[in-house]
Every structure is written in structure tokens, then in C-alpha cells.
Amino acid sequence: MRMEIPKIPTSLILTQRKYVMDLLHEFQCDSLLVTTRPLGPLSKSSHSSSSNDTHLDDVSFYEKLVDKLNYRTNTRPDIAFVV
DSSP, rough: OBBOEEEETTEOOOBBBHHHHHHHHHOOOEEEESOOSSSSOOOHHHHHHOOOOOOOHHHHHHHHHHHHHHTTTTTTTGGTTTO
16 A cells, blocks of 8 residues: 555545555565765765776666655655755
């Protein structure tokens, strides 16, 4: 279930809380610490390519994550740029 609609005495609430919690658990992010800026400031050296660059082991893992986050932007357009 992607959307939840709990009823409160005066109205209904549309939420995706369970979807997001399941998403965090699926990608092992539910135990990470909260941060306001997950990436530090980018420097010139972080943009240049080098032989020490790591490659993604499983691209489908990241594709699946981005796909699910992209769905989430339907109700949270403020995260669209980051996704």
C-alpha cells in the first residue's frame, strides 16, 4: 500500500508514512543518523576523475531506489531536484 488515508474527527489525512518507512528499511537506511546536509561542500578534487574512483557494484539497486524516490516526488515535489 503506497497511500494511507487515516480519518481524524474533523477530516482525512493523506500520508505515505508507511511507504517511506518500508523504503528506508528495504535500503538499510532506517538505522542511519539524521543529517541536514548529507554531502559536504564539493571541492575541485572531488570533481576530477582518478584511478581511485569506486564503481557501483549493483546498478539495479540504485535504479530501484531512484525509481521509488521518483514516485515519492508525486506527493513531495520539494525533493524532486535531489532525486
